[in-house]
Structure formats: C-alpha cells, structure tokens
Amino acid sequence: MRGPHNIIRLIRTGATLERTGAMKVILDAYEAPRLLRMVVRGVVWPFQWLGMKGDTSMPPATRALTALGPAYIKFGQVLSTRPDVVGDELAVQLRVLQDKLPPFPIDVAKDSVRDALDVQVRDVFDEFSEPVAAASIAQVHKARLKETGEEVAVKVLRPGIEKAFQRDVDAFYFAADVIEFLSPASRRLRPRDVIAHFEGVVKGELDLRLESASASEFAANTVGDEGFRLPDVKWAYSGRRVMTMGWAEGVPLGDNDALDAAGHDRTRLGERVLQLFLSHALRDGFFHADMHQGNLKVAANGDIIAYDFGIMGYIDEYTRRVYAEILFGFIQRDYKRVAEVHFEAGYVPADRDVDEFARALRAVGEPIFGMDASHISMGRLLSYLFEVTERFGMETRTELILLQRTMVVVEGVARSLSPQLNIWDVAHPIVEDYIKTSIGPRAVLRDLAKTAAVMARFGPRLPGLVEAALIRQSEIEAPHNRGGHRKMWALMFLGGLVAGSGAVALAVVL
Structure with missing residues (x-):
C-alpha cells in the first residue's frame, strides 16, 4: 500500500513546488538533465491545482516547504546545512526558512504532559501559559513549578508528529529512488544517504530524552566557560515527549536596540559568541549546531544563554586536530603545511602533487587575507577550501560540512553585533591554544x-x-x-x- 500513497504524496508535493516556482529552483540546483525535467514537468503540470500557494512574500523554495508542512520545513532546515548537496544559493534560501507554525491547543499540550509524566499538570505547575513558540516538531510553554516556584520552559511534541514524519520520510525515500533511476548522474550526490541523514536528525529530535541528554552533556562541557550558561534540565519533569528546562530570561541576541538600551557591549558579545563556538568545536568536539540569534539570549549580567539543543554537532579528536592545524596554517599563511596536513590525514589521495595542492590553497587564502576586516570570513574560507579539495579528489565529509555551515551562522551572528569584527584576530588565540594543548608536548x-x-x-x-x-x-x-x-x-x-x-x-x- 505504501507505493500508491507515496505516489499521491509526491504528486501533491510536486504540484506545490511547481505552483510556487520552487520546482525550477530545485532542478537548476541539481543541474537536472533535460529528460528528468521533461518527465517531472509532464507528471506534475496537470496536477498543479492540487498544490498550495503558500506565503507569496517568501522565496520560492521556502514558500513551498512552509506550505507543505512540518516534515518539509524540517527537511529544508537540514538541507540548509548541506550546500554540498543543494548548492550555495539554495542553501542560503533554506537557511532563512520560517519555522513558525500555528500552535496546537493548550489543552492538548496539557494532556501530553499528563501522559508523559503520569501526573496532572495542576499538581506539578502553578502556572502553565499559552504557547510562547511553535515550531515544526514541538511548541514551548512558560510554566512555574509548584514545588520550588521556579519558572521553567516546557517543550511538548506535536500530537501525532512521529507518524506524520514517518509517512513523509517514506515518500522522501521513494522520491530518492525515482531520482536515481531517472538521473544516474544524481547518484554522486547520494540522495538516499541525504534522506538517511535527515531521518537520523529527526529521530533524535522526536525523542526529547535525547535532547535533554545533549543539553546535559553540553552543560557539563561548558560549566567553566566564562560568560556562558545554559538552562538546566529538569529531569523529574522530562520524558520522551516532554522536556522541561529552566526559563532563560534575557534580551534576544538579535535585538541590537534592546542590547544597547541594556548597556551591553555588542563588540564584546560578538567576539565571545565566535570564541565560544570555536572552543566547543575544538576543545570538546561537541557543539551547538543551530547557534542562530533565535537560540541565544543575553542575561542582565552580560552572560550569553543558549537553548534548543535539537541539533548538535560532533567531531572526533583526530579530526579536531586536523581541522585546527588547517585553520592555524591558514592563519599563519603557511599553505605548504596546510597541504601536508591534508595528505597526512588521507583527505587527499597520495598520488596527487602536494606542491600543486599548496598553490591551489594559496589561491584560496590570499584573496581572503587581502580583504578588510568586515569581509574576512572563516566560513567562506572553508567553503572555498572544500571546492579545492574536491577537485583534488577529497570526498565530502558530512561532519565538516555541518561545522562549516554552523561557522557561517555564528559569523553572521557576530557580524550582526559588530560589523567590523576581525574574525581572524578573534579566532587566533583559541586555535593557537588548542594547537598547543592537542599537538604539542x-x-x-x-x-x-x-x-x-x-x-x-x-x-x-x-x-x-x-x-x-x-x-x-x-x-x-x-x-x-x-x-x-x-x-x-x-x-x-x-x-x-x-x-x-x-x-x-x-x-x-x-
């Protein structure tokens, strides 16, 4: 029975993509051959009336995915972390994908809390507000614990979201198989692997116990980080479908006027955001991979508060050392050493010429170092680096793609706070310290x-x-x-x- 259902769902999806203008954007991003374009358009065109228009103020891709619902919104967010798959232009469009959906009723949320904790909401909380945020997978309520009087955030999964996601994931796999059959050239992008990656991310977010564990591990790693803190997990009031944390009170990091009014030093905040991210990625190998302004606040004392730990990145110790040596080599403009690190790590096949590779790296680094401080970007450097290494036979490494994407987001946050921030000057002490502690005596x-x-x-x-x-x-x-x-x-x-x-x-x- 899955086959017909998947076909119907894909026709509806294709009709929405065509109606919103997103179909052309996607086919162009994948450089789809003429035959595939003709087949897709021939199948979808008669069913355009089944598609949804969406919000016409959005770019075509985000407009279509928002209209199609939660699974597609989350899929777009995950694809925004994979510019190697969808291309830079489409990744940028998907990065601003709206994750705001109509909330479900508060009575339904209370029933979910009751079922998850096996207690009545009124017996645990003195107060339980209407939703303060509603996203593709869950919504958040502000509450007050009856036992301690502490304000908390209660995250509750959407009703039936697990089954809804599984249906859409099945359709995505079916679509990947069709694409590979009609376009053999697309196999180099490994469509089924992309869907498997998405499925893994979503399954982690559909079990809030895993997010609670990520938050707890992240808190343990960063307990000594000055000017940084996380809300603590309330394990007694958390489960698979409900997660309770301390309430994060502060000014949104994206509200510059409010930050100025509160007397915060935005330049210092920008430096701290970037240095914290690099410390977490290099020192711990475990970093917040969704570190945008919406997930960051500034407390009254100037501390940066992070929350929403559904997407976390992990890099093993060996890869961290390689990454640090590459960054440090670029900072020192020692392109021969950067090239040698790639060969030593086995990232580039041994039969390639190391001197030729070093010259290619110089072509990446020198133009960036020639820019003024407001245009220097470590994220752009990594993007160019991946382009060069691909030409020399390096295979795509998913964990570094996620790191690069998060680096771009963090740089954007830092620059929004202080446009003239010199990324290299801020990063240098963190990378140098890691080099000394991880590669030295x-x-x-x-x-x-x-x-x-x-x-x-x-x-x-x-x-x-x-x-x-x-x-x-x-x-x-x-x-x-x-x-x-x-x-x-x-x-x-x-x-x-x-x-x-x-x-x-x-x-x-x-």
Whole structure:
C-alpha cells in the first residue's frame, strides 16, 4: 500500500513546488538533465491545482516547504546545512526558512504532559501559559513549578508528529529512488544517504530524552566557560515527549536596540559568541549546531544563554586536530603545511602533487587575507577550501560540512553585533591554544598516558593473545612456508612493539 500513497504524496508535493516556482529552483540546483525535467514537468503540470500557494512574500523554495508542512520545513532546515548537496544559493534560501507554525491547543499540550509524566499538570505547575513558540516538531510553554516556584520552559511534541514524519520520510525515500533511476548522474550526490541523514536528525529530535541528554552533556562541557550558561534540565519533569528546562530570561541576541538600551557591549558579545563556538568545536568536539540569534539570549549580567539543543554537532579528536592545524596554517599563511596536513590525514589521495595542492590553497587564502576586516570570513574560507579539495579528489565529509555551515551562522551572528569584527584576530588565540594543548608536548604525554591506561587493562592478556594468534597462523600455513614464517615474525614483532610502547608510556607516567 505504501507505493500508491507515496505516489499521491509526491504528486501533491510536486504540484506545490511547481505552483510556487520552487520546482525550477530545485532542478537548476541539481543541474537536472533535460529528460528528468521533461518527465517531472509532464507528471506534475496537470496536477498543479492540487498544490498550495503558500506565503507569496517568501522565496520560492521556502514558500513551498512552509506550505507543505512540518516534515518539509524540517527537511529544508537540514538541507540548509548541506550546500554540498543543494548548492550555495539554495542553501542560503533554506537557511532563512520560517519555522513558525500555528500552535496546537493548550489543552492538548496539557494532556501530553499528563501522559508523559503520569501526573496532572495542576499538581506539578502553578502556572502553565499559552504557547510562547511553535515550531515544526514541538511548541514551548512558560510554566512555574509548584514545588520550588521556579519558572521553567516546557517543550511538548506535536500530537501525532512521529507518524506524520514517518509517512513523509517514506515518500522522501521513494522520491530518492525515482531520482536515481531517472538521473544516474544524481547518484554522486547520494540522495538516499541525504534522506538517511535527515531521518537520523529527526529521530533524535522526536525523542526529547535525547535532547535533554545533549543539553546535559553540553552543560557539563561548558560549566567553566566564562560568560556562558545554559538552562538546566529538569529531569523529574522530562520524558520522551516532554522536556522541561529552566526559563532563560534575557534580551534576544538579535535585538541590537534592546542590547544597547541594556548597556551591553555588542563588540564584546560578538567576539565571545565566535570564541565560544570555536572552543566547543575544538576543545570538546561537541557543539551547538543551530547557534542562530533565535537560540541565544543575553542575561542582565552580560552572560550569553543558549537553548534548543535539537541539533548538535560532533567531531572526533583526530579530526579536531586536523581541522585546527588547517585553520592555524591558514592563519599563519603557511599553505605548504596546510597541504601536508591534508595528505597526512588521507583527505587527499597520495598520488596527487602536494606542491600543486599548496598553490591551489594559496589561491584560496590570499584573496581572503587581502580583504578588510568586515569581509574576512572563516566560513567562506572553508567553503572555498572544500571546492579545492574536491577537485583534488577529497570526498565530502558530512561532519565538516555541518561545522562549516554552523561557522557561517555564528559569523553572521557576530557580524550582526559588530560589523567590523576581525574574525581572524578573534579566532587566533583559541586555535593557537588548542594547537598547543592537542599537538604539542603536553598532548604527547596525554596520549602516552592513554596508552598506559589501555596497557594496564590489556597488558596481562597480550602474551596470550599473541600466542593464540601465532598458533592459529601455524595451523593455517605449514611451518616450512616462508610466507608463514614472515607473518609469524611480524606478529611477534608487533606484540613486542605494543608491549614496548606500553612500557615506555608507563615509565613516562610513573
């Protein structure tokens, strides 16, 4: 039964895209071949009357997705983080996608809270307001805890949102299969992988326990960050469909007039936003990936308050080191070192010429350094860098795309506060400090300590593991076989090398 339903949903979607003018924008962004354009237009054109007009004040793509509803709005938001898939122009359009939908009734929200917490709302909260914000997945109410009198924000999922999203995701997969069949060239963009990425993001946001956990981890990582704080999660009043946090009282970071009236230093705020983001990405590898003005406030004492932790980014420690070396190399204008880092990390195939790659990187960096402070952009640098590395055979790395997209958003926030902010000057101390702590002598000692800890757990088992491996190898190949001897000696050498490394690490630590 899914096939006919998916076809009907896609026809309705296509009709809306055609009616709003978004179909041409999307086909152009994907550089769709003539055959695909003819097939799509031929199927959709007779059904235009089924499509919705949407808000005519919006750009075509955002107008269409807003008209189609929550799943499409969220899909557009996720695609805005993937300019490698939809192109820069369409990504910019989707980045300003409106995420404001009509709220659902307060009685329905109270019923959801009752079902999630197994208590009546009046027994937990003295006050429970009408919705103060309504987005594609959930809405937020301001409330007051009966037990402590504390003001809190209660986030409640939309009724039936899980089933509605699953229906649309099924249709998206069906559309991806059709696109790949009609346009083999589109397979390089991996449409099914894009849908899978979207599905993973949405599933995380449809379980508010996961968002609560992200908020808790983020708070633990940043507890010592000066001038930055997060609302605390109220675990006793949170569940899969309801999340309760402390109320964030402050001036919206996007309201410059209110910030000025409150006496806040906007230049300092801009610097702090950028440095906080870089610290979280490099130091912790766990960062707020939706850090726009709507998710940031400024407290009366000048602290920046972040909230809404549905989209978080993660970068492993090795990738963070590579990223920091690349940024630092650009800051120092050492393009040869930047090129070498790419080769050492395996990002660029070893058969390419490192000097030629360094020259290509210089063509990226020098024009940016020639700009005045108001035009220097780390996000633009990363965008150009991805273009160059793609030409040299580097595969797209999703986690770096998300980082680059968030960097663009954070730079936009910082520049909206202080247009003349020099991004490089602000970033330099954060990147330099990370380089010293993650790649210098202290980092070597820390890595050796980790090796020692592993050896302390597995060292006693190492002789047995090596012996078992040697016995298995001798059973597979006859002892007189030269190759077998070589492999056995290699295993013995490897075992000795690991044991020796562990001994050295222990000696350093002790």
